[in-house]
Amino acid sequence: MVIELFQVDKIYNRGEPGEVLALQDINLKIEERSMVCLRGPSGSGKTTILSVIGCVFPPTSGSATIMGKKISRLPDHFLCRYRQSLIGFIFQNFNLLPELSVLENVTLPLYPMGVSPHERKRQAEPLLNRFGITHRRDFPVASISGGELQRVAICRALINNPPILLADEPTAHLDSRLAEQFMAMLVELKDEGKTIVLTSHDPRIYNYSGVDRVIDVVDGRLKSTVGEG
């Protein structure tokens, strides 16, 4: 298994006035080369599950094992290291920095790792080529089209060549053509060996043919699994 959560709970602001029990007893196993969609209403805990899988923070209790590495009890700097090598993130609305160029956006995850400008460019070039945005490399992201934006977001998630891609409500503001293109690119990446976890309450996503499992998240718990394999 690439991802294994066992009896995971997450409490935000523990012991403080704003305490929130966001996840309760999450048990989840995700196989390599699969695409899984977490589906549920706003506030149900989907992003929190992605954050635990994505080594953003450890669970409050329970265990999380990602690519065979138990990340649930790690100090922050180890968690960060695993996040950098194992995870590519595609954020809601893509979260790109509009004033920065396509190249700068794609290579952002390499900055904290101290990678030189030359090396950043070298790593980005094959991705920009593959996704057909080389001609936009030095353009500010604010000036490119919606289709190009999503390809920049995918390139940024791939820049560290991570085995796992996480996408939080990726198609929330995309028209149907772009949503379809986005999913087709993810399926291609799955077929190349990536494991992909998405959150969405968009039927265009959870009904998409390349999605292997849909898991319902309700009030911080996993409800049911469709097509569990």
Ligand SMILES: Nc1ncnc2c1ncn2[C@@H]1O[C@H](COP(=O)(O)OP(=O)(O)OP(=O)(O)O)[C@@H](O)[C@H]1O
């Ligand atoms: N940093 C935080 N501090 C305190 N509470 C939080 C924090 N992040 C999320 N929560 C709470 O945890 C619960 C789960 O939130 P989460 O963002 O995981 O849900 P979600 O299903 O992803 O929702 P959405 O679809 O709106 O993003 C909610 O009650 C939310 O208000």
